[in-house]
Amino acid sequence: MPHPAPRRRRSDRADLRTAGASIAALLVVGACLLSLPKMLAYDVKLAAEEPAKPHFPVTVDPVNETIVEDPAVDALFGETDPALEAAAGLAGDALTWLANLVAR
Numbered sequence: 001m002p003h004p005a006p007r008r009r010r011s012d013r014a015d016l017r018t019a020g021a022s023i024a025a026l027l028v029v030g031a032c033l034l035s036l037p038k039m040l041a042y043d044v045k046l047a048a049e050e051p052a053k054p055h056f057p058v059t060v061d062p063v064n065e066t067i068v069e070d071p072a073v074d075a076l077f078g079e080t081d082p083a084l085e086a087a088a089g090l091a092g093d094a095l096t097w098l099a100n101l102v103a104r
Helices: 012-049 071-078 082-103
Strands: 058-061 066-069
Touching: 066 071
Parallel strands: none
Antiparallel strands: 058 066
């Protein structure tokens, strides 16, 4: 009766890759868990500093029967950032190039 073939063992490189992936995953999870209290404290600090603002950009004044717009909304849309506009232009150009490449 022939002897059964010996079982093949995974290579040492596969073992090292598995160990490396496990260590990397543990480091990422550990970093997230360690930074969680700081993020929560920062969020609480920001919430305490910000005054309460209406969530809707307009409010209704029932006494005078008028609609009052939030000036922060106008300020937000009135300001333009040249760097942001340049980045948007580059992104649009890249998407146009990609669409033309796919259409060929």
